[in-house]
Amino acid sequence: MNRIEFDVVVVGAGPAGITAAYLLAKEGLKVALIERGEFPGAKNVMGGQFYSYPMRDIIPEFWEAAPLERAVSEKQLWLLSRESKIGFSYKNPQFGAPPYNAFTVLRAKFDRWYAEKARQAGVVIIPETLVTGIIKKGTQVIGVKTGRENGEIYADVVVAADGVNSLLSKYAGLHGEIESRNVALAVKEIIELPQGVIEDRFQLEKGQGVTIEFMGEFLKGMVGTGFIYTNKTTLSVGIGCLLSDWVDNGVSPYDLIEDLKSHPVVRPLLQKGTVKEYLAHLIPEGGYRSLPPLYTDGMLVTGDAAMLVNGLHQEGSNLAIMSGKFAAETILEARKAGDYSARTLGAYKKKLDESFVIKDLKKYSNAMPLLENNRHFFSTYPRLLSDAADEFIRVDGVPKKKKQRMILKGIFKRRGIIGIIKDALSAWRIVK
Ligand SMILES: Cc1cc2nc3c(=O)[nH]c(=O)nc-3n(C[C@H](O)[C@H](O)[C@H](O)COP(=O)(O)OP(=O)(O)OC[C@H]3O[C@@H](n4cnc5c(N)ncnc54)[C@H](O)[C@@H]3O)c2cc1C
Known part of the structure; x- marks a missing residue:
């Protein structure tokens, strides 16, 4: 029986995988995009804010055709106590006009549309197919095994875009179970x-x-x-x-x-x-400290599979697209050099390192451990701020100076001066 062969096999039709597949097919490569869902997007979930950058570089003015929900012109943060809120808001109507900052999307619709663009560029989409393993020759990844009968698919290079808890990365020994x-x-x-x-x-x-x-x-x-x-x-x-x-x-x-x-x-x-x-x-959401190795002989790891999420800014889909783009660029360079070993594919990591993707993750590398060890940001401070607002806004015959003293007393009683100094230092270490 003839071997099924492609230039590139991409596993997972989310933003990372579709981007890599689309860009490679546009350059004339024979690309297979394997997706376990009934169709691309069928299994995908996001909040979600979909940022216009870098998508607008991949498909200029994509907003003219893509199934988007609303252009996000306002971002709000609400700190909730048991019965009240303090809110912060930034609204800019210009965010609601081209080139737009972000859109809300429903991924089942969006991914399906984006994958159709890839199909039109020549990508062979193989849906309802679970990748169950990788095929190796020595240390080199040369293809994937699927759940289908005689379902081995061979390629010069494999792109793992199979999302969080990536089975492909585990099969390649790049990381084990993700810590909870x-x-x-x-x-x-x-x-x-x-x-x-x-x-x-x-x-x-x-x-x-x-x-x-x-x-x-x-x-x-x-x-x-x-x-x-x-x-x-x-x-x-x-x-x-x-x-x-x-x-x-x-x-x-x-x-x-x-x-x-x-x-x-x-x-x-x-x-x-x-x-x-x-x-x-x-x-x-482990951030910079949790990044696994992102390439090996014959394989690149992208998007959530590579843990590329900036949790503090709710950015994931844009980092997935950036990594898909860098993976495609690296594969084109490797093809030119005729070498798909880790030595050549290492250029992928360099591109990520030099971009905002890794720079941002590095900037917040202290965030998760600090937040995990200091839960006051998520509950104590919203409560303290709303108590203070309540006291200050309520008109009840108590003089304002006395109210001010009561507010400060309340804050120091709940968290203490040392605690507040520690929290301020933590906050600084997170954002610096
Ligand atoms: C609730 C929620 C809210 C979010 N909000 C935001 C937001 O507001 N803004 C933002 O930018 N990001 C947000 N994210 C993160 C964002 O969704 C991800 O970072 C992004 O989807 C990653 O894209 P990806 O292509 O790497 O992976 P995915 O989108 O997860 O795609 C992976 C694909 O691989 C397929 N697959 C997996 N395993 C296999 C296999 N073995 N064989 C075949 N196919 C396989 C899956 O079915 C899936 O289609 C949110 C995530 C969640 C869960």
Whole structure:
């Protein structure tokens, strides 16, 4: 029987894999894109804000044709106490105009559209096919095994774009099981509401959207955030917390999302909405310190499979696209050199290192350990800030100077001067 051979096999049709496959096919290479889902996007979950950069370099003015939800013109952060909120907001209508900053997307629609672009460029998409192993000749990866009968597929080089908990990286011995403190479990509901209701309720111009991140007491001391993102006729509502925290605290994701939804200041935003879908997915949030080796002889690792997520800025899909682009560039260089060994493929890591991808992850390399060891940012401070606001805004005959003293006394009593200094230093070490 003839061997099935391609120039490149890409495993996983998310933003990383589709980008690599699309760019390589455009250069005339024979590319297979293998996806376990019924179609690209079928199994993919995101909050999600999809940043226009770097997608606009891959498909200029993609917003003219892509199935996008809303252009995000406002970002909000709400710190929730048990019954109130303090909110911060940045709104810029220019973010809602070309070249746009970010869009809300529903990945099942978006990935399907993007993969169709790749198919039109010549990529052979093989859906409903699980990759179950890699094929090696000595140290060189030369193909993949699939769950299909006689399903070996050979290639000069394999791109692992199979998402968080990448089986391909494990088969290649690049990393083992991800530690539960390096990964977040996110749960998300899609809640349907009429388009006009969403625009009135969130004070949006037609076609524009808002993202709201939540921190506070509803997290029960866990490291994580909640979110609401506005789509055209739905809201994406969810919570993501470190997997180790869910396990250690024994909190049910279902209960926590219900707590968020029934919070007195969140509830009115969701009123009369109908839950259409409930989804759960892991997010690799270990940051720079958790990066596995990103290449080996005959294989490159991209996107979530490579742990390329900037959790503090909710950036993952854009890093996945950047890595897919760098993988494609590196493969074209390797093809020219006729050498797919780690020595040549190492250029991929160099490209990532020199870009904002690794520079940003490096900048926040202290963030996860510091946040994990200091939970006050997620619960104590939202409470203290809202108590202070409550005291200061409430008119009850108490003189303002006395109120000021009461606020400071409350803060020092809850956290202490040493604690506050420590937290300020931690915050500085996270952002510096
Ligand atoms: C709840 C949530 C909210 C998020 N919010 C944001 C956000 O707002 N902004 C943002 O930029 N990022 C966000 N992210 C992160 C973002 O979704 C990811 O970083 C991004 O999807 C990574 O793309 P990828 O192509 O590497 O992997 P994925 O999109 O996970 O794609 C991997 C693909 O590989 C396939 N696959 C896996 N294993 C196999 C196998 N063995 N054989 C064949 N196919 C396989 C999967 O079915 C999937 O299609 C969020 C993630 C979650 C879970």
